Amino acid sequence: MKHRPLRTSLVVVTTAALLGSGTAVALASPGATVEATAKATTSPAATVDQPVERLIVGYKSRAAEAKSDSAATEDAKAKGKKTGEDLDFARRLGTGAALVDLGGELGKQDAVDVIAAFRADPDVAFVVPDKRMYATAVTPNDTEYNRQWDLFEATAGMNVPGAWDKATGSGVKVAVIDTGYVPHSDLAANVIAGYDFISDPFMANDGGGRDSNASDPGDWMLQGECGNNYPEFDTTSSWHGTHVAGTIAATSGNSKGIAGIAYHATVQPVRVLGKCGGTTADIMDAITWASGGYVPGVPANPNAADVINLSLGGSGACDSGTQNAINGAVNRGTTVVVAAGNSNTNAANFNPANCSNVITVAASDREGNRASYSNYGTVIDITAPGGETAVSSAHGIWSTLNSGTRGPVSENYEAYQGTSMAAPHIAGLAALMYQTNPSITPAQVESTIKTKARPLPGYCSGGCGAGLADAAATLGGSTQPPTGSVFTNSTNVNIPDNATVSSSIAVTGISGNAPAALKVGVDIKHTYRGDLKIELIAPNGAAAVLKNTSTGDSADNVFTTYTVDASGVVASGTWRLRVTDAYTGDTGYIDSWSLTF
Structure with a gap:
């Protein structure tokens, strides 16, 4: 007999799972299962990664350039002469550092050469490019934001x-x-x-x-x-x-x-x-x-x-x-x-x-x-x-x-x-x-x-x-990857208790193998989604587990997009979404599902 937790706060539980980011899985050999794992990415630290118009130069406290604008001007001109650039002192910053104008936008290598000239000076404590910064948005903390699929869903x-x-x-x-x-x-x-x-x-x-x-x-x-x-x-x-x-x-x-x-x-x-x-x-x-x-x-x-x-x-x-x-x-x-x-x-x-x-x-x-x-x-x-x-x-x-x-x-x-x-x-x-x-x-x-x-x-x-x-x-920001061919099956398939059902999509016109980021959109209506195991079956019989059963997941419905590494599978052929209801007491149906190549 299955013991179920009480279904409290249905809306919150449902939306948190349904609107989360898609999960990456890989196709395995027939009969094998590969559980969903998430990927994190990091960015390397930037150096001189863009054209530079100005430098911020911090002089050591004993240096004349730290106190005198005219001395800072002379030093800028001297460094410019040494590197073949037209440098000039622009103004003093609140910290005491000097803002040095490079006489126009310098390419990365020219900027590196000028920076090297300042760094070689024992009176210079630091020198950094005066880089452009932009407002950085974070994921809103608004409590209903996860319902706003229209803003963020891929x-x-x-x-x-x-x-x-x-x-x-x-x-x-x-x-x-x-x-x-x-x-x-x-x-x-x-x-x-x-x-x-x-x-x-x-x-x-x-x-x-x-x-x-x-x-x-x-x-x-x-x-x-x-x-x-x-x-x-x-x-x-x-x-x-x-x-x-x-x-x-x-x-x-x-x-x-x-x-x-x-x-x-x-x-x-x-x-x-x-x-x-x-x-x-x-x-x-x-x-x-x-x-x-x-x-x-x-x-x-x-x-x-x-x-x-x-x-x-x-x-x-x-x-x-x-x-x-x-x-x-x-x-x-x-x-x-x-x-x-x-x-x-x-x-x-x-x-x-x-x-x-x-x-x-x-x-x-x-x-x-x-x-x-x-x-x-x-x-x-x-x-x-x-x-x-x-x-x-x-x-x-x-x-x-x-x-x-x-x-x-x-x-x-x-x-x-x-x-x-x-x-x-x-x-x-x-x-x-x-x-x-x-x-x-x-x-x-x-x-x-x-x-x-x-x-x-x-x-x-x-x-x-x-x-x-x-x-x-x-607005010229980061864009979503271009959408390829989309294949959809919107025919409802009932999911009885303790039964396994499937829905098929015939993929045609796609040459070669499926992509490493095959998108699988799943829309299943069910009164207790913890009962469900969901698998994608490739034309060659290889299977990927998109979702396993979970007795603690008492919310309704599955509406999400999974990412599957299908790079080793020929794209054209019949793909199947296989859904198993592992327990009694709740039923539902496959509303629709899709593949995006």
């Missing part, structure tokens, strides 16, 4: 952590034109005053029309109250704008909640959506005001946006009024990011997704496929994670929200899916770009994001733009 995340060494959005302003903002402690520090542009008091649902209060009172609706039997049933408040804002700029490093993509940027809530939606006229005015333009009867915006996020839309062609408002914003230097729409059809039929001068964003799922609901087509510029909660809430986009069904009650976090969730990923990325280059133009933002995108890891029918956005590559 398969279909947007590679955001690799961009944080370059920028975090500091000094950048993002306007979220949406339902407004409901207070949330994980976002409040980055929210600045906005405006409520809803002119119809009924739609505003806050007792009045336009005003300076962008608070979200809720957008709940009763059946049929918007006309034409819309909505078809009662709905609860979405707190949509707060969810969008959290993806862009939720506070990071505060030991709670989530991390926004541009977690040092400011968010300005601009309210246009309320009960029964919003109007074109209000949205036009909001775009104009948010970007620093003039709107009659409304005070000027003291915080004109660098980026506008529009996670909204309707059917039809882009009207001239909306296009003019967008053109005005772009001419003022504001990048406008727009959701493609959630109708699984051509985005060319949806406004403002089909407007010019915007970045139109489609949504991808956790496996890197175009999300089942996402619009597509030639007007799509880029794809970003939008999630699919239809599969599981773990596959959605986790962000800031409120528990109230009508008015605000208490803050919380929830998973949403949609191109509304994909667009703020790009708005957040644009904010990072504005920090690194405040003079960047909207056209440059769009072209760079598209140029640096990586191929969609999964499939896309109908057109997904330039591919999946890659934040690190866009």
Whole structure:
């Protein structure tokens, strides 16, 4: 009889295992098992590893150069004459050391020669290059960060952590034109005053029309109250704008909640959506005001946006009024990011997704496929994670929200899916770009994001733009390795108690051997994953144990990516995922799995 520990803190236990880094294993001969092991890497210490413009020279206290700037100047010129370079004293540092200008950028060998000349001087205590340093980001300590697969997962995340060494959005302003903002402690520090542009008091649902209060009172609706039997049933408040804002700029490093993509940027809530939606006229005015333009009867915006996020839309062609408002914003230097729409059809039929001068964003799922609901087509510029909660809430986009069904009650976090969730990923990325280059133009933002995108890891029918956005590559940071061919089996296979089942993938068109870093994505739904042993069986029968049984692992489900050294195995052929349920009492199924060569 199996003794099981009580299942406490299900969410914490599950996410810690599901969202950990992939594990490296190797394929062994048939019947053998190789357990998962992790690899650590270290970097060698740097010397003169880059061109140098200046040196920091510390003189010994007895030396004249330690006290006299003129003596330090003479010494610099003498060393320059000796090495054939044009050296000069620049200034004295607070420590007393001298900053020496090399007269331009020297290559590594020339810099080594100059350094050697100083080191040979008995009056010199030390000499080091004046090297460039960069902000170094660490893994956020936010308690819900491990749910944010859309930021960091290798398969279909947007590679955001690799961009944080370059920028975090500091000094950048993002306007979220949406339902407004409901207070949330994980976002409040980055929210600045906005405006409520809803002119119809009924739609505003806050007792009045336009005003300076962008608070979200809720957008709940009763059946049929918007006309034409819309909505078809009662709905609860979405707190949509707060969810969008959290993806862009939720506070990071505060030991709670989530991390926004541009977690040092400011968010300005601009309210246009309320009960029964919003109007074109209000949205036009909001775009104009948010970007620093003039709107009659409304005070000027003291915080004109660098980026506008529009996670909204309707059917039809882009009207001239909306296009003019967008053109005005772009001419003022504001990048406008727009959701493609959630109708699984051509985005060319949806406004403002089909407007010019915007970045139109489609949504991808956790496996890197175009999300089942996402619009597509030639007007799509880029794809970003939008999630699919239809599969599981773990596959959605986790962000800031409120528990109230009508008015605000208490803050919380929830998973949403949609191109509304994909667009703020790009708005957040644009904010990072504005920090690194405040003079960047909207056209440059769009072209760079598209140029640096990586191929969609999964499939896309109908057109997904330039591919999946890659934040690190866009900012010139470390990038994920290019994604090769992906083979997927999404046919469910039931896993009964005390049974062994398998699912097959036929790999074709890959010449030679499989790579040393074959990626095996596994998505298994099971009510007690400690029961499971998971193996990859190569076409030649060689086996690798991806996961062994563990009676102490009482959490649900397996959703992770393993790395397998398959370099000695011919790639083409039939690969199998073999799953053994070793105990009674819990069942499940193989939802899907994939191989990335």
